[in-house]
Amino acid sequence: DTAVSQTPKYLVTQMGNDKSIKCEQNLGHDTMYWYKQDSKKFLKIMFSYNNKELIINETVPNRFSPKSPDKAHLNLHINSLELGDSAVYFCASSQPGRRVDFFGQGTRLTVV
Amino acid sequence: ELKVEQNPLFLSMQEGKNYTIYCNYSTTSDRLYWYRQDPGKSLESLFVLLSNGAVKQEGRLMASLDTKARLSTLHITAAVHDLSATYFCAVDINSGAGSYQLTFGKGTKLSVIP
Numbered sequence: 001d002t003a004v005s006q007t008p009k010y011l012v013t014q015m016g017n018d019k020s021i022k023c024e025q026n027l028g029h030d031t032m033y034w035y036k037q038d039s040k041k042f043l044k045i046m047f048s049y050n051n052k053e054l055i056i057n058e059t060v061p062n063r064f065s066p067k068s069p070d071k072a073h074l075n076l077h078i079n080s081l082e083l084g085d086s087a088v089y090f091c092a093s094s095q096p097g098r099r100v101d102f103f104g105q106g107t108r109l110t111v112v
Numbered sequence: 113e114l115k116v117e118q119n120p121l122f123l124s125m126q127e128g129k130n131y132t133i134y135c136n137y138s139t140t141s142d143r144l145y146w147y148r149q150d151p152g153k154s155l156e157s158l159f160v161l162l163s164n165g166a167v168k169q170e171g172r173l174m175a176s177l178d179t180k181a182r183l184s185t186l187h188i189t190a191a192v193h194d195l196s197a198t199y200f201c202a203v204d205i206n207s208g209a210g211s212y213q214l215t216f217g218k219g220t221k222l223s224v225i226p
Contacts, residue, residue, distance in 0.1 A: 041198060043216040055213070090154065103155045
């Protein structure tokens with residue numbers, strides 16, 4: 001069974017569109033994360049979220065918004081996509097205070 | 113702002129050789145992680161180092177942590193082609209409400225040449 005699953009795996013879309021990436025974890029973890037990996041393979045935290053609090057990296061544009069329908073899901077919604085949004089987006093999860101070592105397989109977003 | 117620096121960023125080595133990847137970080141943290149990423153794949157957790165002097169070994173890889181020097185090393189012994197991948201170190205900080213955010217180094221792309 002996949003611990004952290006993301007869909008879609010690949011997403012190609014035009015500038016200006018709105019898109020969502022879905023993430024689900026079946027580990028019973030309380031905290032979920034979104035990370036962005038750019039073309040140079042540099043990984044950076046975007047959000048962390050548990051049922052109490054959303055922590056936003058201040059460098060993330062407000063076009064990006066995480067949405068959590070329940071504890072097992074944290075979706076990433078992106079408005080008005082730009083070319084610079086092209087990257088691989090990873091979802092991850094952890095228990096409070098525990099290590100973060102469960103990553104999804106990534107979603108490769110290409111904005112054309 | 114926490115900064116994590118890895119070196120080298122690119123490493124090409126022959127099979128059978130030994131080498132060390134270094135990871136320096138700028139502020140106090142109790143946990144350091146090493147991940148492996150194969151091309152087009154996700155991140156695989158290799159080691160979590162929790163305390164000063166911690167040393168962990170798995171196969172041909174050994175990781176150590178010196179919290180006083182804010183330095184971790186990933187030592188590769190007798191490299192084989194299967195170790196070719198990108199290796200990331202990461203340090204976590206408590207971002208509140210039980211969330212720990214990882215700050216990653218830029219990664220070391222390792223190529224092991226037969």
